[in-house]
Amino acid sequence: MKIVVCLKQTFDTEAKIQLDPSGKISNENVQYIINPYDEFAVEEALRIKERLGQGEVVAVSIGGAKTEEALRQALAMGADRAVLLQDAAFEGGDWHTAAVILAQAIRGMEFDLILGGQVAIDDGAAQVTTRLAEILDLPQVNVVTKLDVDGRKVVAQREGDGATEVVEVALPAVITAQKGLNEPRYPTLKGIMQAKKKELKILGMADLGLDPTSVGSAGARTRVQSYALPPARKEGKIIGGELPGTAAELVRLLREEAKVI
């Protein structure tokens, strides 16, 4: 079984989001991680390979030199090889162009299954893998919490409102991981050292044979007008005293200050 895992490098979950003087999101003093949902995808790919006792796990990411760290981590966890899609022309792109680039790269590979995270924690868009599946014309199951794979098909579980949905699709297919699918392993020290010797291929526009108008800002379907931080939350108010006076005061404040009733 050949499995491709799409992963994105994101800010650490604890990173403080700030804007730089030009109004863009600042990456100063920021630690980077593999998007946690994508890490579930890496782990699942490794478990599938281990369960079947054969196969290949290829980690793929779009990004710059820094993104190599995320791919190396996937290699240290146990992925067999990695592909970094890197080109200055990719800059200024959006979820659509990311899907275009990934699709082009993955078309050139042999694969039975594509795994990704259900959403990236930075932009929270949940767009790329969905678009990828559409471009490649593959069935997709998203937000999956349990996955069973046999040679020809997968059975995936998704948690709905008060019920569990069980979906069966034929391979090849695209599956996105939700929290609960598994508990990712640590990349061991041994894995880190072995990762040094694994293949990490860097592919750009020319290698992929991409049309320049289809990527970067030229190919983007969305444009960012500006970034703004959420307004600082006003301090809460604690109403002191005894019932029923406090209740009356609460009603008064809700009516006169908050104007919600």
Place this chain on the structure above:
Amino acid sequence: MLSFQLSREQEALRALARDFAKKEVRPVAAHYDRTGEVPWPVIRKAWEVGLLNIQVPEEFGGGGQGVLASCLMAEELAAGCAGISASIMINDLACYPIVAAGTPEQKERWLRPVCRDMRMACFCVTEPGVGSDVASMDTTARREGDCYILNGTKHFISNASIADYFVVFASTGRGLGHRGITAFVVERDAPGLTIGKKEDKMGQRAADTAAVMLEDVPVPVHNRLGEEGEGFKLIMGTFDRSRPGVAAAAVGVAREAMEQAVQYARTRKQFGAPIINHQAIMFMLADMQKDIDAARLLAWRAAWLADRGERNSREAAMAKAFAADTAMRVTTEAVQIFGGYGYSREYPVEKLMRDAKLLQIYEGTSQIQRLLIGKTLL
């Protein structure tokens, strides 16, 4: 050329240690601090991911890492809990004399099980009457045929209660001073070896500390590390490698205290402003930041020298003293910034202050480090 660029593998190791500290160490730090239990589940997990024995050569199943890598790990783990970090780091400390002076057969006999079967080792120098003045130790090793007979008491030995192998230093030539000290590996089941009661400590309570009593313990000659009289050199060589790591652990403790203090100072308001805006507090934090960075650089330099095979005794002493003293000051001021809450056990900074104190004492006190540095100026 000067470069602060870590290799990709070092960056990855640091990220692993940070993640491990966040998920496995920090959440249980308060528990082990309160109970003083041995943090077995954490030690086992560290072993599984390869964070135990990282300095033991790869050919015996260790991590094959150098001193700098060990510093990167120590800073992250100690930021989670200095006691748990120490429990993990002791194996490397105790194994170093075996790595440095052991024959291939001895390495196979002890390093292999340490790495493969998670056997624990401890490093036994200090005695009830002998601390800083290591050369005057009272424990004796008397040769009798194929054995040495060991007698004496080792005191304040980290991981003694849980150790399988005891790297014991004893005098084979009373009156020879430091030239009479010899190293041995004593196995736990050796007749006459007993473990004293666990110390009830002020800080780093997750780390086990106990005495080791040796009463007519027969130790085969083939358990001797190196030649007779080479022990003192081995102790000092071990400290040259371990002190940068202790310095890095001190950086971790200080960094954690500073981060807690910064966060608190941003949100705590007095006199109408977050206290971080009061310059006295801001300057305290600024001093923390600069001293922590300076301490880290000293530790890295001492480690870098060791990894290049160069002599680093003075640099290791400077790093250890500066970083430990910095950790003590930073944690004390962090408590100050937290005010009354800092003194409460419900907040995490008082533990950091208790943990920091030990960094100024073990592996050579801050005074002894100054003695080492000062002697190079005479």
